[in-house]
Amino acid sequence: MGSQEDSSLKRKEFQKRTDDDIDSFLAKKDFQKSTSPSSTTSPTTSSAQKPSEPAAKPPPPEKRELTDEDHEEAIRMARTSRAEREAYHDVAVLRKKAHAFGHKAAKFFRKHKAAEAAAHKCVAKAVAFREKATARREKAKDFLEKAKSYEEELSEAAHGSTELSPESLRTRIASMERKAAKGEEVARRNESKAASQTEKAAKHRSKAAKFLEQNKLNEVESRRYSKRADNLEKAGP
Numbered sequence: 471m472g473s474q475e476d477s478s479l480k481r482k483e484f485q486k487r488t489d490d491d492i493d494s495f496l497a498k499k500d501f502q503k504s505t506s507p508s509s510t511t512s513p514t515t516s517s518a519q520k521p522s523e524p525a526a527k528p529p530p531p532e533k534r535e536l537t538d539e540d541h542e543e544a545i546r547m548a549r550t551s552r553a554e555r556e557a558y559h560d561v562a563v564l565r566k567k568a569h570a571f572g573h574k575a576a577k578f579f580r581k582h583k584a585a586e587a588a589a590h591k592c593v594a595k596a597v598a599f600r601e602k603a604t605a606r607r608e609k610a611k612d613f614l615e616k617a618k619s620y621e622e623e624l625s626e627a628a629h630g631s632t633e634l635s636p637e638s639l640r641t642r643i644a645s646m647e648r649k650a651a652k653g654e655e656v657a658r659r660n661e662s663k664a665a666s667q668t669e670k671a672a673k674h675r676s677k678a679a680k681f682l683e684q685n686k687l688n689e690v691e692s693r694r695y696s697k698r699a700d701n702l703e704k705a706g707p
Contacts, residue, residue: 565696565699567695571688571692572688572689574684575689582682583678586675586678588670589671589675595663596663603659603664606653606654609653610649613647614646614650616646617643617647617650623639
């Protein structure tokens with residue numbers, strides 16, 4: 471009986487020591503697992519993963535109080551800038567007006583040339599109508615001369631010294647006079663057309679003179695504004 475009790479006591483003590491050893495072993499293993507990532511990381515990797523520190527910022531400048539001289543300098547610079555802007559605006563306005571007057575001058579000069587061309591065209595038509603009238607009058611004179619020759623033959627026919635009968639001679643005389651009168655009528659009509667074309671030419675010349683005057687006035691204004699802009703640019707602010 472005593473031996474059995476001793477063996478059971480020994481077994482219990484062994485089992486107890488064994489359980490304590492297992493518990494301590496497991497505790498050490500868990501502690502190593504929990505501490506292994508931080509302990510096993512090398513310094514190179516930690517330094518590589520660590521972000522680069524920004525450069526040190528310079529200290530902010532110390533604020534100083536503005537003196538009266540600083541205020542006067544700022545006012546002077548503001549006034550200079552305003553004067554420059556106003557001068558630039560004035561130059562731009564003058565240039566714009568000069569260009570506007572130049573555009574008007576060019577427009578009136580174009581109208582002047584168009585009126586002159588129309589006047590020359592009317593004069594050419596008038597000359598053509600007068601030439602036609604002169605040609606018709608020449609033909610009318612020829613018809614009148616033939617009518618006179620037939621009248622002479624008619625006077626000879628009364629004495630029986632011509633082969634044509636007086637009736638045929640009178641018919642020819644009337645025909646020649648009718649043709650001469652018609653030629654004179656056409657000549658007068660052409661002269662009337664020539665006079666009308668001359669009147670139109672005079673009207674176009676009057677318009678051309680008026681447009682030329684407007685052209686010169688606008689050119690003077692354009693040059694005046696351009697000169698003012700140039701002087702203002704040379705003078706500066």
